[in-house]
Amino acid sequence: MAGKRGALIVLEGVDKAGKTTQCHKLVQALQQSGRPAEMMRFPDRTTTIGQLIGAYLENRSELEDHTVHLLFSANRWELVPLMKRKLEQGTTLVVDRYAFSGVAFTSAKPAFSLDWCKQPDIGLPKPDLVMFLQLNPYEAALRGQFGKERYETGVFQGAVQEKFEQLMTDPSINWQVIDASQDIEDVHRGITEHSLKAMNAAQNLPLGELWK
Ligand code: NYM
Numbered sequence: 001m002a003g004k005r006g007a008l009i010v011l012e013g014v015d016k017a018g019k020t021t022q023c024h025k026l027v028q029a030l031q032q033s034g035r036p037a038e039m040m041r042f043p044d045r046t047t048t049i050g051q052l053i054g055a056y057l058e059n060r061s062e063l064e065d066h067t068v069h070l071l072f073s074a075n076r077w078e079l080v081p082l083m084k085r086k087l088e089q090g091t092t093l094v095v096d097r098y099a100f101s102g103v104a105f106t107s108a109k110p111a112f113s114l115d116w117c118k119q120p121d122i123g124l125p126k127p128d129l130v131m132f133l134q135l136n137p138y139e140a141a142l143r144g145q146f147g148k149e150r151y152e153t154g155v156f157q158g159a160v161q162e163k164f165e166q167l168m169t170d171p172s173i174n175w176q177v178i179d180a181s182q183d184i185e186d187v188h189r190g191i192t193e194h195s196l197k198a199m200n201a202a203q204n205l206p207l208g209e210l211w212k
């Protein structure tokens with residue numbers, strides 16, 4: 001029964017980099033070529049925990065900073081059984097943000113260390129590939145105004161970018177940096193190439209544990 005497992009593929013990057021668009025395009029391309037694939041996103045605002053996070057991001061509620069960090073992590077953990085089931089069934093998961101956003105956004109707040117922020121996500125399913133969609137602040141500004149959610153300011157996004165850069169020095173993660181200033185189809189081609197390679201490699205490897 002032991003079929004080939006699917007790959008866990010994550011897209012990360014600051015807001016406006018095009019992650020959501022590219023996740024959709026990748027899933028569609030994989031499905032059209034006969035490879036089972038599904039998209040997920042974090043936070044998943046549909047669960048009970050996700051609704052608490054949604055209210056916080058939309059400024060409808062206040063949460064203490066450590067508390068909301070742990071809720072973001074809990075929102076990933078609550079979906080782990082589903083993720084493992086899908087991966088074991090051979091479905092590749094394309095995920096819009098993961099623990100790296102969790103660490104980058106909280107550690108961009110004053111008095112939060114990268115190390116503290118990583119702790120609750122240690123042991124999550126480890127992505128086979130993490131693509132960072134790189135977009136400089138000038139290019140991002142050309143794509144229009146930020147939205148009205150919490151964290152959506154140029155200053156905060158700059159701090160988040162620095163934290164992502166620190167996370168990307170970790171050689172235990174298969175990071176690939178993608179130039180997100182290219183046109184949509186060129187970005188998509190690069191992402192697809194990296195994904196097919198990672199899917200091939202993952203087939204014969206056990207799913208890893210993040211930061212362990
Ligand atoms: N975010 C996302 C966090 O602060 N921690 C996390 O663990 C995750 C996954 O939530 N500004 C932040 C990043 C984004 C916001 O936005 C979610 P979107 O548009 O749903 O990806």
Ligand code: MG
Nearest residue numbers: 015016147149
């Ligand atoms: Mg957003």
